[in-house]
Amino acid sequence: MYLSRLILTHFKNYSSQTVHFSEGVNGIVGPNGMGKTNLLDAVYYLCMSKSRFSVSDRLLIQHEADFFRLEGHFLREGKPEKVVAKVAKGRKKEIERDDAPYERISEHVGRYPVVMIAPDDIQLALEGSEERRRFIDNTLSQIDAQYLTQLIQYNHILRQRNAYLKQVAEWHQSPDESLLTTYDRQLLAPSDFLLEARKSFIARFIPIFQAHYGAISGNQEQVVCHLRSQLLERPLSEWLMDLREKDRLLQRTNAGIHKDDLEFLIDDYPVKQFASQGQLKSFVLAMKLAQYELLQHETGQYPILLLDDLFAKLDRHRVEHLMTWIVERSFGQVLISDTELDRLSAVVRAKTADCRFFEVNKGTISTPNNPITQQPN
Amino acid sequence: MNYSSKLIEEAVQAFATLPSIGKKTALRLVLHLVKMEPELTERLGEALLNMRKHIQFCQNCHHLSDGPQCQICADPRRDRSLVCVVEGIRDVMAIEETGQYKGLYHVLGGVISPLEGVGPESLQVDSLVNRVDSGEVKELIMAVSPTIEGETTIFYLSKQLSAYPVRISTIARGVSFGGELEYADELTLARSITARIPYKSE
Numbered sequence: 001m002y003l004s005r006l007i008l009t010h011f012k013n014y015s016s017q018t019v020h021f022s023e024g025v026n027g028i029v030g031p032n033g034m035g036k037t038n039l040l041d042a043v044y045y046l047c048m049s050k051s052r053f054s055v056s057d058r059l060l061i062q063h064e065a066d067f068f069r070l071e072g073h074f075l076r077e078g079k080p081e082k083v084v085a086k087v088a089k090g091r092k093k094e095i096e097r098d099d100a101p102y103e104r105i106s107e108h109v110g111r112y113p114v115v116m117i118a119p120d121d122i123q124l125a126l127e128g129s130e131e132r133r134r135f136i137d138n139t140l141s142q143i144d145a146q147y148l149t150q151l152i153q154y155n156h157i158l159r160q161r162n163a164y165l166k167q168v169a170e171w172h173q174s175p176d177e178s179l180l181t182t183y184d185r186q187l188l189a190p191s192d193f194l195l196e197a198r199k200s201f202i203a204r205f206i207p208i209f210q211a212h213y214g215a216i217s218g219n220q221e222q223v224v225c226h227l228r229s230q231l232l233e234r235p236l237s238e239w240l241m242d243l244r245e246k247d248r249l250l251q252r253t254n255a256g257i258h259k260d261d262l263e264f265l266i267d268d269y270p271v272k273q274f275a276s277q278g279q280l281k282s283f284v285l286a287m288k289l290a291q292y293e294l295l296q297h298e299t300g301q302y303p304i305l306l307l308d309d310l311f312a313k314l315d316r317h318r319v320e321h322l323m324t325w326i327v328e329r330s331f332g333q334v335l336i337s338d339t340e341l342d343r344l345s346a347v348v349r350a351k352t353a354d355c356r357f358f359e360v361n362k363g364t365i366s367t368p369n370n371p372i373t374q375q376p377n
Numbered sequence: 378m379n380y381s382s383k384l385i386e387e388a389v390q391a392f393a394t395l396p397s398i399g400k401k402t403a404l405r406l407v408l409h410l411v412k413m414e415p416e417l418t419e420r421l422g423e424a425l426l427n428m429r430k431h432i433q434f435c436q437n438c439h440h441l442s443d444g445p446q447c448q449i450c451a452d453p454r455r456d457r458s459l460v461c462v463v464e465g466i467r468d469v470m471a472i473e474e475t476g477q478y479k480g481l482y483h484v485l486g487g488v489i490s491p492l493e494g495v496g497p498e499s500l501q502v503d504s505l506v507n508r509v510d511s512g513e514v515k516e517l518i519m520a521v522s523p524t525i526e527g528e529t530t531i532f533y534l535s536k537q538l539s540a541y542p543v544r545i546s547t548i549a550r551g552v553s554f555g556g557e558l559e560y561a562d563e564l565t566l567a568r569s570i571t572a573r574i575p576y577k578s579e
Contacts, residue, residue, distance in 0.1 A: 103562070149564070156525050164491035179489065179497055182532040186525070 001112060001301045002333035003043060004080075005073040010065035012038035013363035021333065023075075024354030025326075027344045028337040029368075034360045036337035040116065040306045043335060046072040046083050047114035047304060048138075049095050049105045057087045074112060076301075083112070106152060110142040113303035115292045119312040121284045125271055129261035136262065139291050140201055143298045147197050154190035157183060158253055165251045175248060184240040187256065191236050194257050195229060202227045202262070208293050212286035216321055217279065221267045223286075229260040285318060289325065302332025310338045310347075319347060327351040341368060378404070385411075437508070439484040439501050440469050449473075449481060456480045458515035460508065462534065464488055464527075468520060480518070483508065488526040489533060497533060505534065509541050516544040523550050549574075 002023045008014040013035045028036050037053070044052045045060075054060055061068045067088035074081045084096040095102050102108050123131045141148040161183040168175045206225055213223045230239055239255035240247075246254050264271040264283065271283055295303045305326070310319060326334060338344040341357065348355050359366050378400065380386040385407055392403035410418045434440070435447035438460075442448070449455060449469075459480030463469055469482050485500045508514055519534070521527040535545050551569035552561045561569070 107563075145563075153525065157529075160491055160525070160529065164496065167491050167494070167496060176497055178536040179529075179533055182529055182536060185532060186528060 001074060001076045001304070003046070003072050003074050003112075003304060006039075006042060006046075007069075007071040008039075008042055009067075009069040009071075010062040011042055011068040011070055012060055012062060014038065014042075015062065015363060017363070017365055019358065019365055021335070022354065022356035023333055024331075025348050025352055025356075026333070026335045027341075027348055027355060027357040028335060028360060029339065029341040029344055029357065030360035031339060035363045036360050037118075037308050038363075039360065039365070040308050040335055040337060042070050043072070043304060044114055044116055044306060045085055046070055047109075047112040048142075049085065049093075049108050052116050052118065057093055058089065061087065061089065076112070083108075106141075106148045107145065109148055110145055110299065113142050113295045113299045113301055114306065115288060115295065115303050116306040116308060117285070117288045118306075118308040121288060122280060122313060124284055124287060125264070125275070125280050129259070132262040133258075133260055135287070135291070136198055136201060136260075139205075139294060140197055142295055142303075144197065147194070150190040150193045150197075154187065154194060154257065157186045157190070158256065158258060161187075162252045165247055165253070169248070169251050177244075180240075180244065180247075184237060187240070188236060191231070191257050195231050195260075198227055198229070198257070198260065205290060205294060209286055209290040212289045212293075213282060215325075216286055216289075216318060217282040219279075219282075221279075223264065223266050223271075223283065225262055225264045227260060228263050229257065230255050231257060231260075281313060281315070281318060285314065285322065289322075296332075304332060305334045307334065307336040310336050311343065323347055323351045380404075438482045439486065439504070440482055441466055454479070457513050459518070460514050460516070461518045461520050462505065463520050464522065472520065483517075485521075485530070488521060488524070488530040490526045490529075500530075502534065502537060506537055509538055509543050514543055516546065519545065519547040521547075 003021055004023070006019045006021065008017045008019075010016075019039070028039055030036055041051055041053055041060075051057070051060055067086065069087075070083075070085040072083045074083060082096075082098055084099075085093070086096075087093045093105070095105050095108050097108065097111075124135060137147075137151060141151070161180070164179060164183070165175060202225065209225065210223055236256060240253070243254045266275055266279060266283075269275075271280070275283060292303055292305060307322075310322075314322065336344065336348070341359070345355075345357060357368055359368050380389065385404075388407045388410075389400065389403045392398055392406050393400050398406075410421075431443065433442050433444065435442040435450055436445050437450045438447060440447045440449060442450075444451075456479050460483050461472060461478060461480055462483045462485060463472070464485055464487055466484060469484060472478050472482075483501065483505050485502070485505075487495050487500055489495060489497055489500065505517075509517070517534075517538070519531045521530055531545075531547060538545065549572075551565060551572065552558060558566070
């Protein structure tokens, strides 16, 4: 599966642009602030039906435009498929596949698996639990459509429960206990499903992650990771019952799978506090490569790999490792962005001839003159 | 638009306040009335005024009614032990249209959704409990939309009624009649299989 052609209209700093990608490695070069990341994000958007960076779709619309449109031509299992994403101010966003709009946008996720490696991935190790939950959710949503459906349901019920706690607090009333019990009961089924799915995910993820960490760091230290969830100690129904008073005071739900976290240990010490800078970099890269491999195994397709600002957080040694890893397998499509053409092309050409380069300049994409690159018409 | 008549303009603006009627449709309606006999407009106006002045909500089921009790609740042929709980007035009309249901109704006035500011206290919950408390009702059929909010409402009502020996059922959810299986959406199909029913040959 790969993206052969991408048409961007009023997306971030692109007014109107068509790009023909190679099935193999695509190098995207240009100075900072020209739109390299935006281009990768457009590809991510077509796969995940949302941006990797922006929470709001509206912020993706070019300044002074009223809408954006992305059109992607994929080749999947030998057949061409067209995906269109349309976002206009004051209208519901639409995702179409082969001109048929999805009724539920969530049905789109997972058809074109994608992994993005970006400089802010370091947050996976350093930030709060939300980043790591998002990592699990992102991976599982692409593997199992049921997971995303259950997650949307769980979050919806949770929002209703929290809205109710807020509402009664504003009216200085005490909450209707039987309505809270109703929400508690409704949370149970999706919560059980999500917990089981996450437990089984961790079990499949750990060995792949450990293999990657070992290969990248070349070190002897042991990395382990486990799921931290209140629900591994006691069932959700008990937590919710016991924390009612706290929920009422804080006007939100204080127990549940929305509090889950992944804990990583290097030689029995938490990564967050004790890892060196080098270990952190290896750790985050290993997580992403393990995500890629798991997606590839379980969806039966090579995900599209997006490497944003390759050299920003990775040193030569890790870039070298990454490139070797990419070409040693019969890899899928890769998009790499970097500020310098020479540096990137040296790294890529040392490994593979199957590559194409693009220069990005203020939202305009051109193909630099080099003999290997051929622009199809 | 310039109507060159204050009277026409006012009538157009009045029509245009109604849902799904724009300025152009409003003008068409007004010009139509001008073209027809004056009696038509008189009858129309009278019917509207009369309706608005005298329409009430049934004290029993909260459906639209001409008097304190609606036609359905007042009908002696109806089964008073069976009550169908619905969100709104249009649901009553849809079920009545089938001609299959012979029980009474209870119009809640919505479903519980704190995100939209609708809590249990803004729905006709207490009056439902009172109806069940009176002992006449043997079964409640929950005919509420199969959404998360609909489920919340059914759960909540069943909790409020747990002390009473009333049977609570929900309408069947699944593949639509005359629909083809392959076109049913995944959620519906999955649910239809989990909640399958025993096959009965007549």
